[in-house]
Amino acid sequence: MAGSARGFRKRIQWCWRVEVPPPVPTGVVHHQLMLDGTYFNGWCVLIAYNGKYVVDWQWCDREKKIAWQVLLERIPAPAVAIIDGGTGLRAALKETWPESKVQRCYFHVFQNIRRELTFQPRLPAGKELAALTRVLMKVSTQDEAIAWLREYAAWEAKWDEFLKHRTKAKTGQERPSSVSRNSHWWYTHQRLRRARNVYRRLIQEHCLFTWLDTDLQPDTGEKIHRTTSPLEGGPNKAIKELLRLHRGLPEEHARTAVDWLLESLTEHPRQPWSLVKPEHLNPAQRTKNASMESDESQAPETYSNHFSWEDGNGIQTGWAGRNQP
Template identity: 55%
Template sequence: MDIEVPQDDPTGEVHRLVIVDGTYFNGWCVLIAHNGTHVIGWQWCDKESKAAWAALFKRFPAPDVVVTDGGTGLRAAVDQQWRRTRIQRCYFHIRAAVIRHTTLNPRLPAGQEILVLTRDLMRVQDLDAAATWMGAYTSWEARWESSLKQRTYAKKGVERHPWAKPNQNWWYTHIRLRRVQGLYRQLIRDDSLFAFPNEDYIEDRQRTVERATSGLEGGPTSGIKHLLRHHRGMPDHHARRAVDWLLNGLTEHPHDPWILIQRHHQES
């Protein structure tokens, strides 16, 4: 029986926190919104984009904080639909991005220090710790300023790095560290590093704002991957319907499929 899962109309409830993430399969992407306890909605699309995220966001009032891994078009959609909402970038995705550039065993002292700072970021819990971390990061930039600006010039006997274009006469020697610097500068500029220890939340210590999308990735997203892995071969429309029902089961008030059965379903 091919029973479509209806998504409930928005209740108007303002969520303090919404965690969002997208997962791909068979050329499709499903964007999921979660309030830290239950799935509150999802949106199908072919890829993450401003339009796709906006279609999901406009179903709900703006939350205080949205936790994200920084998906394509998400920032623009938040600015359009949830203008007063603060963005908290997922710490685990930040750490993974840093490690892609530094590796787990950086050779240079500057890389070793920024990796330690990134690990320290995982332990920030309050405004004082956030201020201390920012001071340490600013000191890192100042200490390694000359190294970060160091250039290598193209000449005979000098190996051309893979990221240097054929017509480049010079390139930054430590481009990977500069990319880490660019990542952190962007996060600081966007004010998306420390949304969770905002003064508005300090007195509410029993309801800590999440700093990662891991709760979503370890729940609905993991469930989707498990479902599709153990039911390989389903046509796309069956797979999507199966995902719909899985997500329905993770909402606060799941629909009972038996209540939705109509006579034409039984006759098909």
């Protein structure tokens, strides 16, 4: 393009004033929706994705219950929600979409277990649970799911007494960070217990093999996703790439750019020029008009065109009305 880069930025500066309005609710009931949030510059954007298009999004500071509720209330409840397991999202789903089935993302389950067991567990119980986790990633049928549940139940029964081992507090003994100073004992194998609790909760809440439920399979023949990878590798990756390529954007511009990106990923993106108004092109005129309207609305009554005694519009008395001698 002709001219300098600075000149080009100056010519298009008005474009940053064009804001993207919230997505228009369509009322379409999606069979499955992936829900996840991505962070940047102290902000978090929550995204609802149907596997092909962005359905809606919501800005917040972190993934908390109230922020998720604001997003979920604008979207009809789907048959299945695929989530990463955040506590705020789980609480919002129970209140806003109580009838929707939940599928926990296998990738996040794997990460949660690996965080507790590490890459190379030392204890036999940890090695066996890590092996069960690797098998879980390969489950593809209901028969394999039933077999996995049996293997996991056998693991719990085998190591139940082992996981009840306690460590008594002693003078000068180092305590785990999760143990209070007033505790006289704690469970010895806390990481193993936390990993076990992850699976216990998933099994109790029936959100580990939802994707294999034949009654929930869509009529289109498309399978229910078991991970949020399409969302992670789609809109979330596009946001990270956008901000990487345009490093140094002011916070306001970064949010505007992400809004435009997500708008372009919806099923029916709006034409940008349809959102442009005259005041976007000429902000000085908009400021001038706003200032004039503000002055007129705040001006005292004596400055209007109404009759006022204080303006001197009446019979005058005093020195000015005397006759000269």
